[in-house]
Amino acid sequence: MSYEIRNVNGAAVVALNGDVDLQTSPVVRQKLLESLEGNTKVVVDLSAVNYIDSSGVASLVEAFQVSRKKGASFALASVSSAAMRVLSLARLDKVFTIHPSVEAATAAQS
Amino acid sequence: MPKQAANSSAAEKPPETPPAQPDVHAGHDGERHTGRGVRDHLGLLAEMTREFTASSDYKTIVQSALARITTYMGAEAASLFLLSDSGEALVCSACYGPVDITGLNISANTGVVGRAVGMREGALVRDVAEREDFGAAVDAKTGFTTRSLLVAPLVIGSDCLGAIEVINRIGGDGLFDAEDLMLLETLAGAAALAISNFRLTHKIVQQERNQHELELAAEIQRNLLPQPTSRDFPLHGINIPARSVSGDFYDILPLPDGRIWFNVGDVSGKGMNAALLMAKTSSLFRCLAKSAEDPGQLLNAINNELCETNFHGMFVTMVGGLFHPGTGVLRLTNAGHEPPLHFDLRTERFISIPADAPPLGIAQDIAGPDGFPVTEIYLAGGMLYVFTDGLTEATTFGGGMLGIDGVRALIRDHAEEAPDLRLKSIAGAVKLPGQSLRDDLTLLVVEDMGIAPVGAKPPIDNKLSVEDGQIMRIRVPARPDRLKLIRSATEQASKYCDASESWTFDLKMAVDEACQNIVRHAYGNKAEGDIMIDYTREGDVLTVDIMDFAEPVDPDTIKPRNLSEVRPGGLGVHLIKSVCDDARFVPPPPGVGNLFKLTKRLPNKVS
Structure with a gap:
């Protein structure tokens, strides 16, 4: 798995690429929490995620909870079908704010 | 005056x-x-x-x-x-x-x-x-x-x-x-x-006092019987005393390695003296079984202990055995007891296992150096019924004695019921509610649940060889960095079955989550053991046997979490259960710590 963090319209956009599993989710968790420390708007781009397991989902949930405590904005964007399958099985597709694209997400946050 | x-x-x-x-x-x-x-x-x-x-x-x-x-x-x-x-x-x-x-x-x-x-x-x-x-x-x-x-x-x-x-x-x-x-x-x-x-009046007071003592004794005796086992456990038993105290008993004693000791016994005579001998014998069994290796030696040891105490000509008949749920093989010794019945599901026939040792408590040191004779039975998905003569000699509602043919008919009639209910049904066929029995009645069943009853195969030799019908077996160290390999293997196994992309994804996720649990919980993140996975296709069902070599886990501690609560972690079991037709721990083969079996039906081909 690889990741890329860039700033779009004042939001930190964390793009994940590859498999988010037990091996890689600790890194994802760390990067999401770091982004929330320095930003009030965070978007996670899941378009290139081939696979995400329960530990990866747990990292997303934790970041979501931290953002709510901080009053920050946290959204998922461009969720791949693989990631969406897991999110919907976990019934989290109604919990997260999900946008069809990163642009739509940053536009909605501004 | x-x-x-x-x-x-x-x-x-x-x-x-x-x-x-x-x-x-x-x-x-x-x-x-x-x-x-x-x-x-x-x-x-x-x-x-x-x-x-x-x-x-x-x-x-x-x-x-x-x-x-x-x-x-x-x-x-x-x-x-x-x-x-x-x-x-x-x-x-x-x-x-x-x-x-x-x-x-x-x-x-x-x-x-x-x-x-x-x-x-x-x-x-x-x-x-x-x-x-x-x-x-x-x-x-x-x-x-x-x-x-x-x-x-x-x-x-x-x-x-x-x-x-x-x-x-x-x-x-x-x-x-x-x-x-x-x-x-x-x-x-x-x-x-x-x-x-x-x-x-004096006589009545004395009788009431005796009755009270009997009730206390009966309560202690009930406590000597094992707790009811859960429905997915392979052994179940039932004991119905004819009077308040019983001369019958049974026991189920699981060992840490997964094997299970069991017995059914019947003390000659009834009443308080029979109850005391029952208490002694069942305690001896429980105590000596923990260090025994074989039923022949165990029953021999119990016999010698009983002979050291004079019970005025009373004796005990007993079937004692050791069942291995992983292989479906059990070994038993019949010491003068009513022959147990092996119900072979493949042929729907009964095989009777007669006594080849005398009852316990009669003569000391009568067995050879290997103890009493032992019979080894491969249940092959079938069942073994052990009972006391309180069942065979019970009076049916028609008035006659049930007999061994009646017992066989009852076992066949209730074969489809869950084991605990089945035992109640069989006992209920000879005991009306509120009526007491002529003799104590005890019935125990050993079920081989590890192997499918249809087309049962001979015992798998330590699961070390790849069976026919198996797609493949992989064995990898239980480490987070190997999960990707396991996902990849699972994908290949699924593709081998011509499964769709989404079907493959779900199976991959279920196997991954199960392996993740092994890495995190069974081995406690210590990366000290392996994960072994068998992919087997039978008809339109793909079975994935996920094995580890860690200490056995208690399946009750692994449950899907309540999803209404949004929090990290605990999702894995829910994900597995959501996408599989069946997912459960089953008794593992020898040498394997835990066996988690996933079953997923392949979708009908869409042209």
């Missing part, structure tokens, strides 16, 4: 209130009886009856009754003789008068009292001086001089409990007459009734 005053008071008072202490010392016989009529007698009777029913102290009441009778009849002394248990002697259990003869023992066949008891008839010896046959031995011992004597037997129905003897009238000529005897006989009737009531 002064005689005259008492007499005048009796005359003055209204007749319905008789004097409490009627005086009998009237001047002469004629006056004595005319001055004290039926009402006075009834008064005394009423008074005595009241006393008999008011107190529970037997001795005090008898003593007081004798005092009343003595005073009322104007006598010098009175004594109560009761027949001994053997009926050969009469023993003075209470007396009133100047000399205490309590405890005096006289022959039940001779003398005035003995004859009265034997004939069930009152006796009057008006003047002892006129009777040559009067035995003066008692007088000689006590220094008392008997001049006149009345004896009335204590008769209840056809039984005689003993007699009341009244001695010497005070005043006048000092002699009794026939009317005195009639009066004494009436009073003796009331006394006999009272004594009989006391004895009955």
Whole structure:
């Protein structure tokens, strides 16, 4: 798995690429929490995620909870079908704010 | 009380209130009886009856009754003789008068009292001086001089409990007459009734005490039986005592390595002594099984222990066995017990396993160095039923004995039911609710659940070889960085079955989550062991056997979490259960710590 963090319209956009599993989710968790420390708007781009397991989902949930405590904005964007399958099985597709694209997400946050 | 005053008071008072202490010392016989009529007698009777029913102290009441009778009849002394248990002697259990003869023992066949008891008839010896046959031995011992004597037997129905003897009238000529005897006989009737009531009450109290002790014993005995097992456990048992305590027992004892000891036993005889021998035998089994390797040696050890204690010719029949759920193989020893039945599901036939060892507790050191003979059975998805003769010899509702054919029919009839319910159904076929059985009934079933009953195969040799029908087996270290390999293998196995992309994704996720649990929980993130996975296709079902070599985990601790709660972690089991047709821990083969079996039906091909 690889990741890329860039700033779009004042939001930190964390793009994940590859498999988010037990091996890689600790890194994802760390990067999401770091982004929330320095930003009030965070978007996670899941378009290139081939696979995400329960530990990866747990990292997303934790970041979501931290953002709510901080009053920050946290959204998922461009969720791949693989990631969406897991999110919907976990019934989290109604919990997260999900946008069809990163642009739509940053536009909605501004 | 002064005689005259008492007499005048009796005359003055209204007749319905008789004097409490009627005086009998009237001047002469004629006056004595005319001055004290039926009402006075009834008064005394009423008074005595009241006393008999008011107190529970037997001795005090008898003593007081004798005092009343003595005073009322104007006598010098009175004594109560009761027949001994053997009926050969009469023993003075209470007396009133100047000399205490309590405890005096006289022959039940001779003398005035003995004859009265034997004939069930009152006796009057008006003047002892006129009777040559009067035995003066008692007088000689006590220094008392008997001049006149009345004896009335204590008769209840056809039984005689003993007699009341009244001695010497005070005043006048000092002699009794026939009317005195009639009066004494009436009073003796009331006394006999009272004594009989006391004895009955005492007996009931004693019986209630015994019943209470029996109930306590029964409760302790129930605690010696194992707790009911959960429905997916391979062994189940039921015990229904005929009385409050049972001579039957059974036990189920899982070992840490997954193997399970079991037994069904029947103590010869019933009641408390059988219950005590049952307690000893079941304790020995539980204790010795923990260190035993084989049922033949275990039952031999129990036999030798039992023989060291003398149980007065009682013995125990027992089937003891060790079942290995992972292989479906069990080894058992039948020591003089009703033959267990192996129900072979492939052929739907029964195989009976007769006793090839004698019952336990009869002869010490009769087995060879290897212990009692052992029978090894491969259940092949079938079941083994072990029961006591309380089942085969039970009376059916039709009236006949159930017999072994009846047992087989019941097992077939209820084969589809869950095991715990099945045992209840079988027992229920011979026991109506609220009715007690003739004999204790115990029934135990061992089920081979690890191997599918349809097309059952021979035991898998340690799961080390790849079976026919298997797609592949992988074995990788249980580390997070190997999960990707496992996902990749799972994808390949799924593609091998021509499954769709989404079907493949779901299976991959389920296997990944299961392996993740092994890495994190079974091995505790220590990366100290391997994960071994078998992918097998049978028809349109893909089975994934995920094995680890860690300590067995308690499946109850692994449950899907409540999804209404949004929090990180705990999702894995939910994801697995959501996408698989079945996912559960099953008994692992030897050498394997845990076996988690995923089953997922392949979708119908869409053209």
